[in-house]
Amino acid sequence: MAADRPQMPIESGAPDGFQYMHPTMRRNFGLWKYHERPRPGVLKHVAHSGDEIYTIRVGTARILDVYTLREITRIANELGDGFIRFTIRSNLEYMVDSEAKVAPMIEAIEKAGLIVGGTGPTITAPSHTQGWLHCDIPGSDASGVVKSMMDELVTEFKREEMPNRVHITTSCCQINCGGQGDIAINIQHTKPPKIAHDLVANACERPTIVARCPVAAIRPAMVEGKPTLEVDEKKCICCGACYPPCPPMLINDAVHTTLAIWVGGNHSNARGKPTFQKLVAAGIPNNPPRWPEATALVKRILKVYKEDAKDWERMNDWIERIGWFGFFEKTGLPFTKFHIDDWRGARNSLNASTHIHF
Amino acid sequence: MFKAGLEPKLNIIKRYFVSCTQFYLREKTVPKVTIYDTPMLDELENGEWPSFITSFKRLRDDHPDERINSMVGGLLGQLEHSYETRMGWWKGGTVSVFGYGGGIIPRFSEVAEHFPESKEFHTVRIQPPAGNFYTADILEQLADDWEVHGSGLQTFHGQTGNIMFIGSTTEQMQPFFDKLNSYGFDLGGAGPCVRTAMACVGAARCEHSCTNEQGMMRHLVNEFQDDLHRPALPYKWKIKVSGCPNDCTNAIERADMAVIGIWRDEMKVDQEEVKAFVADKGRDYVIDNVTDRCPTNAIKLADDNTLVVNNKECVRCMHCINVMTKALAPGDDTGVTVLIGGKRTLKIGDMMGTVVAPFLKVDTMEEIEYLVELTGEMIDFFAENALEHERTGEMIERIGLVNYLEGIGLDLDPNMVSEPRQCSYVRMDGWDEEVKKWYDKKAEAATA
Numbered sequence A: 001m002a003a004d005r006p007q008m009p010i011e012s013g014a015p016d017g018f019q020y021m022h023p024t025m026r027r028n029f030g031l032w033k034y035h036e037r038p039r040p041g042v043l044k045h046v047a048h049s050g051d052e053i054y055t056i057r058v059g060t061a062r063i064l065d066v067y068t069l070r071e072i073t074r075i076a077n078e079l080g081d082g083f084i085r086f087t088i089r090s091n092l093e094y095m096v097d098s099e100a101k102v103a104p105m106i107e108a109i110e111k112a113g114l115i116v117g118g119t120g121p122t123i124t125a126p127s128h129t130q131g132w133l134h135c136d137i138p139g140s141d142a143s144g145v146v147k148s149m150m151d152e153l154v155t156e157f158k159r160e161e162m163p164n165r166v167h168i169t170t171s172c173c174q175i176n177c178g179g180q181g182d183i184a185i186n187i188q189h190t191k192p193p194k195i196a197h198d199l200v201a202n203a204c205e206r207p208t209i210v211a212r213c214p215v216a217a218i219r220p221a222m223v224e225g226k227p228t229l230e231v232d233e234k235k236c237i238c239c240g241a242c243y244p245p246c247p248p249m250l251i252n253d254a255v256h257t258t259l260a261i262w263v264g265g266n267h268s269n270a271r272g273k274p275t276f277q278k279l280v281a282a283g284i285p286n287n288p289p290r291w292p293e294a295t296a297l298v299k300r301i302l303k304v305y306k307e308d309a310k311d312w313e314r315m316n317d318w319i320e321r322i323g324w325f326g327f328f329e330k331t332g333l334p335f336t337k338f339h340i341d342d343w344r345g346a347r348n349s350l351n352a353s354t355h356i357h358f
Numbered sequence B: 001m002f003k004a005g006l007e008p009k010l011n012i013i014k015r016y017f018v019s020c021t022q023f024y025l026r027e028k029t030v031p032k033v034t035i036y037d038t039p040m041l042d043e044l045e046n047g048e049w050p051s052f053i054t055s056f057k058r059l060r061d062d063h064p065d066e067r068i069n070s071m072v073g074g075l076l077g078q079l080e081h082s083y084e085t086r087m088g089w090w091k092g093g094t095v096s097v098f099g100y101g102g103g104i105i106p107r108f109s110e111v112a113e114h115f116p117e118s119k120e121f122h123t124v125r126i127q128p129p130a131g132n133f134y135t136a137d138i139l140e141q142l143a144d145d146w147e148v149h150g151s152g153l154q155t156f157h158g159q160t161g162n163i164m165f166i167g168s169t170t171e172q173m174q175p176f177f178d179k180l181n182s183y184g185f186d187l188g189g190a191g192p193c194v195r196t197a198m199a200c201v202g203a204a205r206c207e208h209s210c211t212n213e214q215g216m217m218r219h220l221v222n223e224f225q226d227d228l229h230r231p232a233l234p235y236k237w238k239i240k241v242s243g244c245p246n247d248c249t250n251a252i253e254r255a256d257m258a259v260i261g262i263w264r265d266e267m268k269v270d271q272e273e274v275k276a277f278v279a280d281k282g283r284d285y286v287i288d289n290v291t292d293r294c295p296t297n298a299i300k301l302a303d304d305n306t307l308v309v310n311n312k313e314c315v316r317c318m319h320c321i322n323v324m325t326k327a328l329a330p331g332d333d334t335g336v337t338v339l340i341g342g343k344r345t346l347k348i349g350d351m352m353g354t355v356v357a358p359f360l361k362v363d364t365m366e367e368i369e370y371l372v373e374l375t376g377e378m379i380d381f382f383a384e385n386a387l388e389h390e391r392t393g394e395m396i397e398r399i400g401l402v403n404y405l406e407g408i409g410l411d412l413d414p415n416m417v418s419e420p421r422q423c424s425y426v427r428m429d430g431w432d433e434e435v436k437k438w439y440d441k442k443a444e445a446a447t448a
């Protein structure tokens, strides 16, 4: 070990990816011509030079133990070319320069318990957050929700049979780190925070917390002679924004913290402009260990989408065509007063026309 | 940087040694760690999708290092407790490495009296190589070092884009970081600061790429490492670079600064490939799936089965190119569009980035430096003008886009709006001067 004297960090920032890149990709950087998908889970990219690179895409548990990781690297070194990358949805990708290496690798990958797929019109790996496993504010366990759901959707990960790609995301608080998705399964709190008044003075910077509330529902107060905060419970929208900076304002609750499902988020500019996801279902129990109610609803929406959407229609494109009336009719989901927006800019979401679906 | 040669060999020897020891230990000793009952988590070992619980149990039961067995054993116990109570049991704190302010996510257990083995379970955020490229060897080196200092659990990557090494104690943070830092890795961002950036695979393997995504990302974020390591901004500042409008890094929706590759000349059309595609799929398919889906009706299928693109009306949405990747491609006169202000829900609701620079050339070093300087201006403006805990998008919402553009010195462009103002309630007594500015800019651009 080095001496006790602390070492100043080298502020090198993000490393150069080139040093870890497959030589065929380095050689053809910026010079790719087209790609094909020879089978689900495999991409074949062809460069103007005629060089080819095959990519095998693999779904994992996202959090990797060192044994799984070494199995992954062993496959890369023994059967592949030793190069790996990860997509932003934590799919693993092996790159190899010849088709002959693909089949033996797939066999080894599947033998290792990992799943080949996630390319093109599949339900690819959900992007998700930490949850009970490691976050300090979570209302649920994203890893558990995703694992239980993907057990039931794994066939759709392996087969390219959806109208277009399906990005699912999961977030375990209303900050929504999981991001936008064709389908999002997110925490929805339904009761105001329960305040441990005796702890507030020591744990929380009160003016900061007052400023943090999106609807100005928090005000300073005295309880039993101690400075604390109180919440106007009529105003409170139960967003949980006060909880991270002030843990005594406990928002999580074993019963009243629920799940909601949102659909139609799309990051791409293809066809229409990018879209945010919209609320379609709520009040879903946060039900570990396998969250069957949430998975059942997701499957119900996906079934209708798969049957009804045209090729290349993402969830949002499909709904734009059939209308929200069509969406609620076809899925049989109830439309409630909570579906009508009353946040900033809400008027833009109302129908100011006679365009009516029948 | 990356130590070639000796280091990988040492790793192989070390691993051989570790597996021998493991075999030896498995034979000789009964694990001394507490095994908590986990009936709920056990349910997550069923099913085909890879199970993180099975992964944890492997570390608890099979790993030769008792420190790892007990730490992951404690984690399993605490997680089961969360599943039973439907509550999280971690709290934050302050842990850092020498010389830096943020980058370690401290986790202390609130139920440490029940699960003392994992009472400290901090995460180290590390900035990944641009484009998320690794050799198997460097992954093994990272894993080997974390195995020595941490739990043996890691994620590639968190939602912001960091490698997350999950689970270790305060005293392991410095030695682990020092090792990684010595071979070219640096801590990621956490807190109110410039955050770890992200780039799509882009030019390395994607025919749609219109820029050097990885190079651009490194130019932009590596210039601001001081602001990344020492949180002193009003709130976070995230940069994401996508090589084309498919925006695979979700930059518009998830980054304060989205840099997206685009082209301004004509789309490339290989009419022979178009004809081959039509012959294969039929005219109906091409009309239904390509031309009819164009958002501006800019592309049509001619009677002779060639495609005609109206490049003036094409908004570079990528759809037709995505469907016909062999026949269609972005043009050659490429650059980037910059959108500012994307963020998720807190505090005033989700926002997308909006255009502040419709097209910037980034071919020469000078052009790239201009974008880096512009980024600096935007970070400075944010530092000076945002309220505490306000993101750039919210600040722009509060002060108006015009004030923002003037503040950082960017020219107006109709591409910045989806439509002009619709309400007449506005003071316009400076109209003539503004018109003059517009014509002056036009004249300047024409002579440049």
Ligand code: HEM
Pocket: A130, A135, A136, A137, A175, A176, A177, A178, A179, A244, B125, B157, B158, B159, B160, B161, B162, B188, B196, B238, B254, B343, B344, B345, B346, B347
């Ligand atoms: C105390 C609390 C928090 C914890 C422990 C936490 C934890 C995390 C973690 C672990 C990630 C993934 C990190 C990575 O990829 O490197 C993440 C991402 C993210 N966090 Fe937080 N977070 C906290 C507070 C917040 C807050 C207050 C916001 C709100 C504005 C927020 C918004 C996000 C978003 C939007 C992402 C996704 C980033 C992206 O899309 O690139 N988080 N958070």
Ligand code: SF4
Pocket: A129, A130, A131, A135, A136, A137, A138, A139, A171, A172, A173, A174, A175, A176, A177, A178
């Ligand atoms: S979504 Fe919320 S609870 Fe989940 S990891 Fe992000 S901040 Fe934590």
Ligand code: SF4
Pocket: A192, A193, A212, A213, A214, A215, A216, A217, A218, A231, A235, A236, A237, A238, A239, A240, A241, A242, A243, A251
């Ligand atoms: S939960 Fe949200 S709305 Fe309610 S008091 Fe806290 S910050 Fe305000």
Ligand code: SF4
Pocket: B200, B201, B202, B203, B206, B207, B208, B209, B210, B242, B243, B244, B245, B246, B247, B248, B249
């Ligand atoms: S954003 Fe565009 S260039 Fe980048 S990987 Fe996606 S499709 Fe390719």
Ligand code: SF4
Pocket: A271, B293, B294, B295, B296, B297, B298, B299, B309, B313, B314, B315, B316, B317, B318, B319, B320, B321
């Ligand atoms: S890129 Fe989009 S806008 Fe341009 S022609 Fe193709 S479909 Fe139309």
